[in-house]
Amino acid sequence: MKTGRLLRWLLALYTALVFLFVFAPIVASLVFSFNSDRFPTIPLGSFTTAWYAKAFSNPEAWDAALRSLLVSSVTAVLATAIGFSAAYTDYRYDFFGKTAFLVLALLPPTIPLIILALAMLGWLSMFNASGMTISIIIAHTVLCAPFAMAVIRLRLNQMDPNLEPAAWNLGASEWVTMKSVVIPFTLPSIIASLCLTAAVSFDEFAVAWFVSGLNKTVPVVILEIVTGNIDPQVNAIGTAVFFVSITLVVIAQVLVLRPARKPDAA
Amino acid sequence: MAEPLVVFDNVVKRFGAFEAVKRMNFEIREGEFLAFMGPSGCGKTTTLRMLAGLEQPTEGDIRLAGKSLVNVKPHERGTPMVWQSLALFPFLNARENVEFGLKMRGLDKPTRARKALDWLERLGIGEFAERDVNSLSGGQRQRVALARALVTEPKILLLDEPLSALDAHLVIRMQGVLTKLQRELGITFVYVTHSQSEAFAMADRVVIMSRGEIAQIGPARDIYRTPASRFVAEFVGRNNIFAGTVNAAGNVDTAAGAFTLGGKAKPGENVSFVVAADVVSISTAKPAAQNVFAAQLISEEFVGSMVTLFFEAPGGAEVKVQVQERLLEGIPREPGQQLFLSFDPSHAHILKG
Numbered sequence: 001m002k003t004g005r006l007l008r009w010l011l012a013l014y015t016a017l018v019f020l021f022v023f024a025p026i027v028a029s030l031v032f033s034f035n036s037d038r039f040p041t042i043p044l045g046s047f048t049t050a051w052y053a054k055a056f057s058n059p060e061a062w063d064a065a066l067r068s069l070l071v072s073s074v075t076a077v078l079a080t081a082i083g084f085s086a087a088y089t090d091y092r093y094d095f096f097g098k099t100a101f102l103v104l105a106l107l108p109p110t111i112p113l114i115i116l117a118l119a120m121l122g123w124l125s126m127f128n129a130s131g132m133t134i135s136i137i138i139a140h141t142v143l144c145a146p147f148a149m150a151v152i153r154l155r156l157n158q159m160d161p162n163l164e165p166a167a168w169n170l171g172a173s174e175w176v177t178m179k180s181v182v183i184p185f186t187l188p189s190i191i192a193s194l195c196l197t198a199a200v201s202f203d204e205f206a207v208a209w210f211v212s213g214l215n216k217t218v219p220v221v222i223l224e225i226v227t228g229n230i231d232p233q234v235n236a237i238g239t240a241v242f243f244v245s246i247t248l249v250v251i252a253q254v255l256v257l258r259p260a261r262k263p264d265a266a
Numbered sequence: 267m268a269e270p271l272v273v274f275d276n277v278v279k280r281f282g283a284f285e286a287v288k289r290m291n292f293e294i295r296e297g298e299f300l301a302f303m304g305p306s307g308c309g310k311t312t313t314l315r316m317l318a319g320l321e322q323p324t325e326g327d328i329r330l331a332g333k334s335l336v337n338v339k340p341h342e343r344g345t346p347m348v349w350q351s352l353a354l355f356p357f358l359n360a361r362e363n364v365e366f367g368l369k370m371r372g373l374d375k376p377t378r379a380r381k382a383l384d385w386l387e388r389l390g391i392g393e394f395a396e397r398d399v400n401s402l403s404g405g406q407r408q409r410v411a412l413a414r415a416l417v418t419e420p421k422i423l424l425l426d427e428p429l430s431a432l433d434a435h436l437v438i439r440m441q442g443v444l445t446k447l448q449r450e451l452g453i454t455f456v457y458v459t460h461s462q463s464e465a466f467a468m469a470d471r472v473v474i475m476s477r478g479e480i481a482q483i484g485p486a487r488d489i490y491r492t493p494a495s496r497f498v499a500e501f502v503g504r505n506n507i508f509a510g511t512v513n514a515a516g517n518v519d520t521a522a523g524a525f526t527l528g529g530k531a532k533p534g535e536n537v538s539f540v541v542a543a544d545v546v547s548i549s550t551a552k553p554a555a556q557n558v559f560a561a562q563l564i565s566e567e568f569v570g571s572m573v574t575l576f577f578e579a580p581g582g583a584e585v586k587v588q589v590q591e592r593l594l595e596g597i598p599r600e601p602g603q604q605l606f607l608s609f610d611p612s613h614a615h616i617l618k619g
Contacts, residue, residue, distance in 0.1 A: 165320050166353035168340040170414070171370035176341075180366075184357045 026242055033235035040232070055233040055240075064221040067133060068202055071217060075140040076198035082141065083148025083193060088182065090149075091156040092164075106146045116143065117210035124211055131213025139207045144197035151196060151256055155189035156182075192255035199248035203241070269332050271296040271422065271454055272317065277326035279312055279478075286312045288478040289326070294422075294456060299448050301457040301469035305501070308475040310458045314424055317456065318345050331421065341370070346415035347424040350431070352407055354399045360386060360410045361395040367418040385413035389443070405436045409443075416447070422454040429464060441467050462502065466490070474498050491542060492615045499540045499617060504574070506546070506585050507617070509538040521581025523559040528611035538617040543574065543588040545613040549606045550597055558608040561585055563601055575599070577607065 028040070033052070036045035055061050086105045090098070108116065120139040124130040129138070163185065167177040183190070205219035212220055218241055225234050272294035279287040287309045294300050302310040315321040316328060319340035328335045335343060346367065354363050364382035373381075386392045389409040394402055399410060408428065415423055425444075429437045445468050448455045459465050465472050466486040474481040474489060474497075481501075482494040493499035499507055510520035512531040517524040518539070531537050552558060561577035564584075573594060577585040585607060597605070 160351050160353050162349050162351050162353040163355065165318075165340070166347070166349060167355075167366070169318055169320075169343075169345070169347050170367035170418070171341050171344075172366075173339070173341050176370065180369075181355060184355075187357075 026239075029235045029242075030239045032232060033239045035232070038232060039230065040235075051232045051236040055236040058233065060216075060221060061218075061233075061237060064216050064218045067215060068217040068219075071133060071136045071140060071208075072198040072201040074137050075144055075201040076194045078137070078141040079144035079197040079201075080148045080152075080190060080193045082145040083150075083197075084152050084186070084190065086145070086149045087152040087156055090153060091159070105149060108142055108146050113204075113206040117207040120207060121210045130211050131215065133212075133215045135211040135213070136208050136215065136217060139211050140201040140204060143204065143207060144200050147200060148193040148197050151193045151252070152186055152189045154256065155186045159185055188255040188258060192252040195248040195252040195255075199245045199252070202248070203245050269329065270294060271331060272456075273327075273329040274313075275327040275329065277313075277316065277323045277328060279309070279316060279321060280324045286478055287316070287323075290478075290480060292473065292480060292483060294454060296421075297452050297454055298470045299445070299455045299457065299468055300471050300473065301459060301465035302473045302475060303459055303462060303465040304475035304481075306460060307477075309478040310473075310475050311426060313475075314347070314426055314456060314458045318347050318424055319343050344418070344420050345422055345424055346418060346420050347426060348411050348415050348428040350427040352411045352428075352431075354407060354410060354414070356400055358399070359396050360391070360399055360402065360406075363399055363410055364413045364417050366414060371418065381417055382413070385417045386410070389413050404432050405440065408432065408436075408440060412443075412447075416451070420453065422456065425455060425457045427459055428457075430459070430461070437464070444468060474501060476501070493540060493617065496538060496617050504543045504586060504588060506541045506543060506583075507538055508541070508583070509536070511536050520583075522561075522579035522583055522585070523557075525557045525614070526611050527614045527616065530611075530614070530616055539614045540617060541609045541614050543586040545609055546585070546587045547608050548575070548587055548589065548594070548597060549608070552606050553608055555608040556611055557614075558606055560604055561607050563599065563603040563605060565601060566599060577605070579607075 031044070032040045034047055034049065036048040036050065090102060095101075117139070120135075120142070121130055124135050124138065129135055159182075163181055164177050167181045168174070172180060203219060204217075205223065208217045209220050209223065216224070218237065222234050222237055222241075225231050225237075270293035274290045274292050277287060277290045278285070290313065302313060304310050312321055316323055317330075317335075319335065319338060323336065330343070330345070355366065358366070361379065361382045364385055365378040368378040368381060383392060383395055386395050386409075389412060391402075391406050391409045391413075394406055394410075399407060402410065411428070429440050432440060441464060444455070448468075455468075457465070457469060469486060471484060472486050472489055473483045476497050482489055482498045489498060490502055490505075493502060493505070496507065499505045508518070508520045508522060508525065510518040510525075512533050512535045513519050513524065514533050516529060516531065516533055517526045518531060518537060527537075527539060531539075547553070547555070552560075559579060561579045564576045564578050566576065567574040568591070571591050573589055573591045575587045575589070577587065579585045587607065
């Protein structure tokens with residue numbers, strides 16, 4: 001099977017190229033963040049952690065990092081709570097206009113970010129609520145809730161429809177059933193949703209840039225450093241941001257892909 | 267006189283325009299094993315779900331121990347159920363599953379654990395108490411589901427086709443477990459199944475349902491020997507149905523021959539009657555008996571020590587004969603073989619409607 005082997009090699013090569021294409025810029029950023037030269041050129045200079053030292057001693061970077069952390073954690077909790085409620089509504093109830101409800105609930109990620117950002121800015125300004133940390137939280141919650149809903153729906157759809165009635169039947173009220181059956185069953189997807197929405201919020205630039213005003217998040221600060229001059233500390237900040245996000249996304253993926261432990265159909 | 271444990275009083279259940287249950291009136295006695303049986307869509311599961319409070323009757327009243335259940339929430343009824351899908355909580359181990367109902371009643375942890383372990387032990391799966399329910403076999407999961415429902419010591423247990431997902435040999439064993447439990451505990455079992463062998467093997471009384479109505483209610487033996495209608499006779503199977511007109515001599519002229527029913531039919535009437543498959547006699551030579559006819563052997567079905575022989579009677583009707591295999595010695599059983607069949611007039615049961 002000579003052609004078969006050739007095809008396999010070609011496929012492997014193709015896959016490697018795709019990964020190279022996706023990760024090369026990030027790897028470059030990682031490499032240059034430890035390079036002593038100010039300009040990103042080859043050959044490299046000597047190894048240094050100076051840019052990290054500079055970034056970590058930059059009060060603006062710290063300020064942005066703490067704000068990003070606050071925004072992404074609050075956003076994750078709010079978006080997951082809203083997403084869970086929407087997913088449960090979809091699982092449990094049938095009502096007139098349910099399809100319309102689902103389409104509307106899942107719509108925000110399909111709107112171009114720049115348009116969403118402008119709309120958010122205009123809307124929040126009407127209430128004098130733009131340019132604050134809470135503005136970013138509100139905007140990011142709108143953006144993230146559909147992701148949370150999608151992740152939690154996946155899990156709920158694997159739940160035996162008799163599981164809740166079984167709990168009622170054993171003496172659990174609807175609220176107790178929510179607490180002792182539905183939430184434990186969906187817990188992996190709830191954690192996955194928290195990680196995923198935190199990562200989306202932590203990375204998000206366009207909306208944050210429009211509504212944040214002077215309360216900048218990390219991606220906004222990076223842009224400002226880059227537009228001002230060439231400063232390799234953005235490589236250091238970028239690398240740190242990348243590792244935070246990739247960790248969250250990997251945790252989310254592991255939890256989402258783990259199959260619901262359903263008894264095998266006998 | 268005290269009212270029976272459960273009373274269905276003119277219960278009607280409609281889903282939109284579809285009438286799933288049509289004006290049902292029946293009683294469930296304390297301590298009996300009652301089985302609902304019928305083809306799918308006959309309303310048997312809806313009836314059970316109304317008892318558990320998962321469906322509300324559109325009309326009528328359901329009373330448990332004299333009290334109306336109509337406005338009682340499912341979690342306040344004390345009518346635990348064993349589900350067809352078992353519906354075990356996958357995030358809890360076997361013991362925690364059993365403890366669930368006790369926890370909801372506010373029992374303290376040591377008492378819960380003790381009672382749960384007692385029940386798992388009683389059902390022979392004590393050693394699996396701390397195991398993940400998903401790692402248990404079908405039969406073991408079945409026992410966890412039973413223990414979970416029984417641990418709260420209910421007056422009544424509802425079972426919705428609990429054995430339908432098990433292998434045949436496990437079904438027989440679980441039937442034994444269920445009947446033994448029911449006798450020992452003396453609590454009422456309400457059992458829904460589409461399997462005649464399950465219903466007949468276990469139940470004190472069987473309810474045959476058809477299109478939302480009770481076709482017959484009574485002990486298995488009565489349903490088998492004296493079906494109330496053609497539907498029941500056909501549904502029960504292993505029955506032979508003959509139809510014809512009663513002639514001047516009082517005999518019924520059917521396609522298979524003229525039969526006497528011992529004066530149970532009046533001349534001029536059109537009647538249908540059933541003869542159970544196990545009361546038909548077979549012989550090679552024409553016997554000196556009543557109601558003899560010749561028939562051609564088509565095929566046979568062998569289950570355990572019982573054989574069911576399928577014959578074609580004159581006129582093309584299929585006649586089933588069920589007999590112990592050892593009683594067939596000396597009777598040739600090649601397909602196409604001509605044999606004589608006969609039945610006693612007292613074994614013929616006239617169908618109404």
